Amino acid sequence: MPEDPEVNQNRFGTGVGNNTQRRLGNVNDQSKCACSCGCITAEDPRFAELKSYIDSLNQEQGITMPVLQEAQRSFGYLPLEVQKFISENTGVPLAEIYGVATFYSQFAIEPKGRHHIGVCMGTACYVKGSQKVLDKLVEELKVKVGCTTSDGKFTLEATRCLGCCGLAPCIMIDDDVFGKLDDVSRIPDILGKYE
Amino acid sequence: MMTMVDLNGLKAKALEEMESEGTLRVVVGMATCGQSAGARRVMETLKKDVAELGLDNVNVAVTGCVGMCTYEPILEVLEPGKKKVTYIRMDPEKTARVVKEHLQGGKPVLDYTVGHDHAGNLKNLEDLQFYAKQERIVLRNCGTIDPENIHEYIARDGYAALRKALLEMTPETVIDEMKKSGLRGRGGAGFPTGLKWGFAAPNKADQKYIICNADEGDPGAFMDRSVLEGDPHAVLEAMAIGGYAIGASKGYIYVRAEYPVAVERLKIAIGQAQEMGLLGRKIFGTDFSFDIEIRLGAGAFVCGEETALMASIEGERGEPRPRPPFPAVKGLFGRPTILNNVETYANVCQIILNGPEWFASMGTERSKGTKVFALGGKINNTGLVEVPDGHQAARDHLRNRRRACPHGKAFKAVQTGGPSGGCITAADLDTPIDFDNLVAIGSMMGSGGMIVMDEDNCMVDIARFFLDFTVDESCGKCTPCREGTKRMLEILDRIVAGEGTMQDLENLEDLAENIRLTSLCALGQTAPNPVMSTMKHFRDEYLAHVQDKKCPAGVCKALLGYVITADCKGCTKCKRVCPVEAITGEVKQLHVIDQALCIRCGACFNVCSFNAIARN
Numbered sequence: 001m002p003e004d005p006e007v008n009q010n011r012f013g014t015g016v017g018n019n020t021q022r023r024l025g026n027v028n029d030q031s032k033c034a035c036s037c038g039c040i041t042a043e044d045p046r047f048a049e050l051k052s053y054i055d056s057l058n059q060e061q062g063i064t065m066p067v068l069q070e071a072q073r074s075f076g077y078l079p080l081e082v083q084k085f086i087s088e089n090t091g092v093p094l095a096e097i098y099g100v101a102t103f104y105s106q107f108a109i110e111p112k113g114r115h116h117i118g119v120c121m122g123t124a125c126y127v128k129g130s131q132k133v134l135d136k137l138v139e140e141l142k143v144k145v146g147c148t149t150s151d152g153k154f155t156l157e158a159t160r161c162l163g164c165c166g167l168a169p170c171i172m173i174d175d176d177v178f179g180k181l182d183d184v185s186r187i188p189d190i191l192g193k194y195e
Numbered sequence: 196m197m198t199m200v201d202l203n204g205l206k207a208k209a210l211e212e213m214e215s216e217g218t219l220r221v222v223v224g225m226a227t228c229g230q231s232a233g234a235r236r237v238m239e240t241l242k243k244d245v246a247e248l249g250l251d252n253v254n255v256a257v258t259g260c261v262g263m264c265t266y267e268p269i270l271e272v273l274e275p276g277k278k279k280v281t282y283i284r285m286d287p288e289k290t291a292r293v294v295k296e297h298l299q300g301g302k303p304v305l306d307y308t309v310g311h312d313h314a315g316n317l318k319n320l321e322d323l324q325f326y327a328k329q330e331r332i333v334l335r336n337c338g339t340i341d342p343e344n345i346h347e348y349i350a351r352d353g354y355a356a357l358r359k360a361l362l363e364m365t366p367e368t369v370i371d372e373m374k375k376s377g378l379r380g381r382g383g384a385g386f387p388t389g390l391k392w393g394f395a396a397p398n399k400a401d402q403k404y405i406i407c408n409a410d411e412g413d414p415g416a417f418m419d420r421s422v423l424e425g426d427p428h429a430v431l432e433a434m435a436i437g438g439y440a441i442g443a444s445k446g447y448i449y450v451r452a453e454y455p456v457a458v459e460r461l462k463i464a465i466g467q468a469q470e471m472g473l474l475g476r477k478i479f480g481t482d483f484s485f486d487i488e489i490r491l492g493a494g495a496f497v498c499g500e501e502t503a504l505m506a507s508i509e510g511e512r513g514e515p516r517p518r519p520p521f522p523a524v525k526g527l528f529g530r531p532t533i534l535n536n537v538e539t540y541a542n543v544c545q546i547i548l549n550g551p552e553w554f555a556s557m558g559t560e561r562s563k564g565t566k567v568f569a570l571g572g573k574i575n576n577t578g579l580v581e582v583p584d585g586h587q588a589a590r591d592h593l594r595n596r597r598r599a600c601p602h603g604k605a606f607k608a609v610q611t612g613g614p615s616g617g618c619i620t621a622a623d624l625d626t627p628i629d630f631d632n633l634v635a636i637g638s639m640m641g642s643g644g645m646i647v648m649d650e651d652n653c654m655v656d657i658a659r660f661f662l663d664f665t666v667d668e669s670c671g672k673c674t675p676c677r678e679g680t681k682r683m684l685e686i687l688d689r690i691v692a693g694e695g696t697m698q699d700l701e702n703l704e705d706l707a708e709n710i711r712l713t714s715l716c717a718l719g720q721t722a723p724n725p726v727m728s729t730m731k732h733f734r735d736e737y738l739a740h741v742q743d744k745k746c747p748a749g750v751c752k753a754l755l756g757y758v759i760t761a762d763c764k765g766c767t768k769c770k771r772v773c774p775v776e777a778i779t780g781e782v783k784q785l786h787v788i789d790q791a792l793c794i795r796c797g798a799c800f801n802v803c804s805f806n807a808i809a810r811n
Contacts, residue, residue: 061509061528062508062509062510062528063510064510064511065490065491065493065507065508065510066490066491068493069452069491069493092510096511099511099512100510100511100512103495103512103513103670104492104493104494104495104513105493105494105495106452106493106494107493118453121414122414122415123414123415123571123572123610123613123644123646123657123660123661124414124415124571124572124577124644124646126414126660127572127573127646127648127652127657128572128573159453159494160412160414160453160494160496161412161413161414161415161416161417161453162227162453163227163411163416163417163420163453163454164227164228164231164264164417165264165414165415165416165417165569165571165572165577165644165646166228166263166264166265166267166417166571166577166578167228167231167232167264167267167577168571168572168577170231172453175455176230176231177227177228177230177231178231179228179231179232180232
């Protein structure tokens with residue numbers, strides 16, 4: 001992590017402070033990056049894809065959300081590199097992009113696991129024991145809520161109502177919903193289906 | 196370009212395909228709820244077996260949700276001239292048997308159907324009490340048509356309302372009919388739809404917008420998802436009618452990203468409507484052009500508020516703005532905009548086709564038509580019911596209160612309106628449920644979610660749960676909501692931890708009143724409702740937590756303690772399940788719980804066969 005504010009100024013031009021950068025992690029600085037998450041480089045072909053997606057929306061108004069959603073789908077999360085790229089290509093200030101990316105719970109600033117587990121914490125699920133389901137997943141995956149397993153396979157999150165209240169308690173893994181999990185012993189089998 | 200003749204021809208052709216002589220139509224409910232109950236595997240088996248047996252007269256189709264979640268996956272067999280057969284709780288093995296014995300052999304498999312009388316006469320869903328009392332306008336096509344096939348929608352008079360509006364009515368008459376129908380917005384606030392449209396129509400602008408609010412965030416409500424997944428064209432058609440009425444040529448549907456199936460079906464529906472010229476330029480050969488774009492939410496409850504939703508479409512943080520100016524004057528991108536909820540739109544086409552008098556003949560004096568309620572929580576019959584406003588959906592399903600809740604538990608309350616609502620207790624169950632009455636008893640309709648609570652639910656914990664939700668979802672723009680709800684949550688945290696004081700209860704009421712009066716948008720203004728309502732109806736539970744340091748329902752862990760009574764037979768069951776080895780005792784001897792080690796998980800309480808463990 002570069003501590004010298006000068007370095008920050010040079011890299012971002014827009015004056016992203018040290019605090020912000022600490023929260024964002026060190027994904028922006030390739031030369032100093034020591035992580036093993038397969039960091040995104042400027043040559044990444046996904047940037048070109050994102051650029052053509054942005055160009056395809058040229059005539060539209062209010063494209064920030066669709067572009068961020070596409071970027072999140074493609075990269076899996078929204079590191080500063082990507083936010084900066086979007087800012088440069090849409091003309092929306094980086095501060096605004098960052099503001100939007102951090103406002104909505106579905107945008108991630110840090111990398112996520114290959115599979116996303118959302119435990120429904122809607123009212124129907126809550127009164128029918130979704131806390132027990134969440135506890136079981138914490139125990140099975142050995143991971144805290146909001147975090148990713150050490151093998152990068154699953155990210156565990158408590159989520160808003162999935163609208164399957166008739167099948168409470170339920171969870172959603174990627175786009176699939178599993179319901180009636182009163183019997184938490186079913187959970188290991190469900191997790192076993194994912195690679 | 197479509198003319199009148201085209202639509203009639205298409206309808207006749209589609210009807211013939213759906214109901215021709217000798218054809219068996221087999222439908223599987225494939226909404227999110229059906230899929231998560233295993234409908235996909237049922238569908239695979241069905242298709243495979245039908246193909247293998249070469250059953251050419253069997254027509255397999257996907258449908259949306261019929262609204263009876265307890266019975267999913269549901270498979271129905273329709274044969275012209277015969278009573279529909281409903282199979283419930285299906286799996287691949289059962290499906291294989293149904294294909295062989297019913298579809299091939301012509302003999303329904305009685306064991307898997309929803310029921311039959313002694314003579315062997317089959318019942319189907321329509322015969323059940325759950326269904327029989329319903330009046331279906333919004334859900335009329337859900338569970339009946341294939342939502343991915345526009346022809347089936349046209350067969351059920353789809354796009355006839357749009358044609359009627361464009362060819363036979365002026366925008367003014369459309370708005371007049373909406374006003375006369377008495378339709379009120381189904382998103383929660385209950386604002387008259389026709390009046391709203393009337394505000395936007397006279398405003399001059401280069402562009403106006405129609406928005407569909409499909410950001411159904413109220414936990415416990417899922418009727419909008421059901422409509423989008425089961426009958427997406429009804430929403431598109433109504434939006435086009437709204438566009439014609441106010442002079443808008445562009446529509447947005449803002450759907451929450453938690454509903455991937457709904458998004459997919461909407462995309463297919465928009466594509467099909469565009470292809471057939473029912474959306475796009477010069478619809479039905481008139482000068483009216485209208486197109487619809489889908490925008491996805493990204494997980495922010497506040498975006499269900501209209502001004503926050505528009506900010507989100509504009510690409511900004513979903514923060515509400517003060518009104519006035521109202522969206523009908525200055526809305527999306529600064530232009531006049533009309534924003535309605537999914538369920539509201541789902542009524543529009545039927546009003547245009549059947550007339551406002553027909554619609555106004557249903558419901559209560561001030562709430563016309565029907566309302567869809569989502570029943571969930573501790574209730575045996577979970578699902579969607581559509582009943583005339585004011586009709587007592589909850590009471591009907593809870594009439595026998597002993598049998599209504601699973602495991603014979605006693606009914607305690609119904610929570611309506613999600614984090615903005617409150618509780619209806621047994622005493623208030625006889626109040627007709629409509630927008631105004633619910634407000635009068637300290638709750639609100641919200642979007643119509645009804646969560647049933649039984650004796651095992653602690654009302655203080657439920658209030659804390661909702662406040663936790665609002666604290667998390669507060670956008671942070673205005674201070675009362677951002678800071679006030681947080682302070683209320685801290686107080687409730689203290690109460691459930693057994694550290695509450697009587698002063699805390701007073702402070703809660705004081706804070707609640709201030710937040711209600713001074714917040715910028717409905718999220719903050721209604722955030723104290725769950726606390727106020729539970730304090731009003733269940734004050735004894737609050738007092739038990741504060742004064743006696745006890746949680747009567749046995750939920751708040753810090754206030755729980757387990758002791759073994761003299762009824763203990765020394766069976767050792769509790770000792771074996773205790774995860775922290777806090778229980779000691781020899782076989783056939785009285786066991787003891789070491790309170791210092793006990794983590795109050797309740798495992799011993801649940802396994803004891805002699806009711807020898809007491810909770811206090």
